[in-house]
Amino acid sequence: MIFKFRSEQLNIYPQKKTSAFILSALILGLIVLLTACGTTTGNSVSSMPTAIPSPTIDPTLTKQGDMELQAFQQWIALTRQYSGDITSYQQQYSSDQQALHSAQSDAAYKNAMARLQGHVDAIKIPAMKTEGTALLQQLKQQVTAWGQTHQYHDTFNNITYPLGYEYGPNGVGGWAEQELGQSQTLADYQQTVEDLNVYLTNFQAMMTNAGDKTPYxxxxxxxxxxxxxxxxxxxxxxxxxxxxxxxxxxxxxxxxxxxxxxxxxxxxxxxxxxxxxxxxxxxxxxxxxxxxxxxxxxxxxxxxxxxxxxxxxxxxxxxxxxxxxxxxxxxxxxxxxxxxxxxxxxxxxxxxxxxxxxxxxxxxxxxxxxxxx
Known part of the structure; x- marks a missing residue:
């Protein structure tokens, strides 16, 4: 019996060794498999990038920034319309636009917008002065041209007078030139431009009406x-x-x-x-x-x-x-x-x-x- 008992014990050891060997092999295979998954090609890695949160700017700020950019562009367009030099303003616009788009925080966006607002404020008076100067020149040219071809020869004193003199240097043309020269604030220039537009509109009407034979x-x-x-x-x-x-x-x-x-x-x-x-x-x-x-x-x-x-x-x-x-x-x-x-x-x-x-x-x-x- 003792012999038999020992034989059974001896038979147990090989079975345990075999099971351990199999288990080790499985674990090793799993490790190799996992290692292989972790070392796939570069294409596979790049298809699953790590997500980096984008900075979020207050939508109210971005809307305000867009409006300021639009206002700046309108002032630039006004200056261009009346043949003003817009080179520096266009450069400022591009710089301000880039600064707003690259801002990483509300604070940075506010700083960029403050610079933009400063540029918008700085262009207003030069733009209005450019417009006023151009309108005044336009009025002078039209009045002079009309007066050269439409005249009244006065037989009472034998003097020839240009028609439309009310818009010339002794009239509102002179007023406008003085008004433009004395303008200092944005409101001053806006009033001058408004007055010049009225004078030009009324002068056009006068020239048109001169050809109307309707009784007075x-x-x-x-x-x-x-x-x-x-x-x-x-x-x-x-x-x-x-x-x-x-x-x-x-x-x-x-x-x-x-x-x-x-x-x-x-x-x-x-x-x-x-x-x-x-x-x-x-x-x-x-x-x-x-x-x-x-x-x-x-x-x-x-x-x-x-x-x-x-x-x-x-x-x-x-x-x-x-x-x-x-x-x-x-x-x-x-x-x-x-x-x-x-x-x-x-x-x-x-x-x-x-x-x-x-x-x-x-x-x-x-x-x-x-x-x-």
Missing amino acids: NQVHQTDLQLIQHYGFMNKKVVVVSLEEQALRVYDNGKLVNAFLVTSGRPEKPSPPGTWWVEVKKSPTVFKAGVPQSSPDWYPDTPINYAMQYHSNGYFLHDSWWRSDYGPTTNFPHADSSGDPFSAQGSHGCVNMSKDNAAWLYGFVSLNTTVLVY
Whole structure:
């Protein structure tokens, strides 16, 4: 029995060794397999990159940044439109755009946007000055060209005058040049540009109307076009046509009255533009405000109906000393009244008969639009 027992024990050992060997082989094979999976080709590794979180910028900031970039580009476009040098501005734009796109945090984005905003602020005044300078030059060129081909030869004094002088150096052209030269703030330049656009618009209307043979007391298309352009269709408007020396009155786009007038002489033009009744006086007394030795002096003059349409004493008013109104009465002439103060145009006011002034005085109120072209 003892022998048998030992034989059975001896038979057990080979079985354990065999099992251990098999187990070791399996473990080794698994390790080799795992090692092989970990050493696959480069293509397999690159197809599963490690995810790196992208920086998140506050959407409100990015929207604001996009708006600032758009504003900058608009100012650059305005400068380019009027032949200004945009080289440095375009470089700033590209740099600012790159800085915003590469910002890795809200703080960095804010810093980049602050620089961008500084560049936008810095371009505004130069851009407006460039536009104003170009518009002024455009007005000068148009007025000069028109005056060279459209003239009035005055047989009274044998002098030839350019038409459209109200837009020239003695008129609003001179005003605009002075206004541009004195501008300092952005608001100053914006007002100058606005005024120049009005002068150019009204001058174009004057040139167009010069070829219109419609009688002065009927509706003129240029009147309606200007009234509509400026948004005055639903109100009272007094229209003064300098080329015709006529005044037409509209109420809600309908012509309600018209009469002939006398406007400012070449040395003292009536200013074209879009104005309004600032003051009404009835009666009043006009005083020259200059020495009697001045060619602009006149004696104290009683006026029955006066409506100021522009500061510094530009009125619509009766001129009881005149007999003649209408075309060419703004130039030197022999008035039927024989009054020497009636022998030329006004000092910038728009003169009319007493009856017409009385009607107009009753029609207008403070702030009624006065459109002069």
